[in-house]
Amino acid sequence: MAVFAQLTDLHLRPPGVLTLGRIDADRHAAAAIDRLLLRHGxxxxxxxxxxxxxxxxxxxxxxxxxxxxxxxxxxLVMPGNHDRTAALRAAFIAWPGVVDEPVAGKLCHAREIGGVMAISLDTSVDGLDTRSHHGTLGPAQLAWLDETLAGCGPALIAMHHPPFRTGTGMDGIGLSDADAFAAVLARHRNVARIICGHVHRVIIGDVAGVTSMAVPGVAHQVALSLGEDRAQLVMEPPAYAIHIVEEGNGVSHVGYVDDYGAPVSFAEMAANAAPPQ
Ligand SMILES: [Fe+2]
Structure with missing residues (x-):
């Protein structure tokens, strides 16, 4: 069994600078890490x-x-459409898989953790420079994924852009080669879960029969608005996810970063509840 914590869409600016002029992303990120360390040892x-x-x-x-x-x-870290891969690599140079480049120009990585192959994929296309915030895996990375899945046991795939249509305005900046990704997945039966970010809220889809889950951002969220052609920011709660892979199956949980008070035992509340009238 392997337990993975997922943090996505931190959207950090340099210390002291608010993201989009209003979000204290640094505080959110620090609080999310505090929460994981406190609750999920x-x-x-x-x-x-x-x-x-x-x-x-x-x-x-x-x-x-x-x-x-x-x-x-x-x-494990990977770039999204708001990242600059060169700057990311420079800061995380000593971290797993950051220097390796199994696919030229892509920051992808595979690492076995607790009997599960954790595969991170790079969907970025230098969106900040090209002003095109869609994602692309590319044929070389898809071939590497195909080969990696053929040679491993249970796997979890992580990527920034969801590999499925969400029905929201975020589809306009979705994954351009999602069909090719699905075709690779259909050749294998060992992917327990696909996890992603980008859409800044919980959205679950199926890709070649595999549950694929996008989770809320640590920094901010995108409003639920179906069929819209534009995305709008909303200050819903920052969150993280916990994914458990056991015997080839995945189960996923979403936890919240903000403090909603200490958990209270139901048994204790029942003992103190008013008796039936
Ligand atoms: Fe984002």
Missing amino acids: DIDAVIVTGDIADIGEEDAYTRAEMLLSRFSVPV
């Missing part, structure tokens, strides 16, 4: 599914590296 790895920085600034990655180095378990 049993995690085997942390996966950060992109948009670590908001506009790709070096200082934001330096800060992210400092925050994430509090974990004693492996941390």
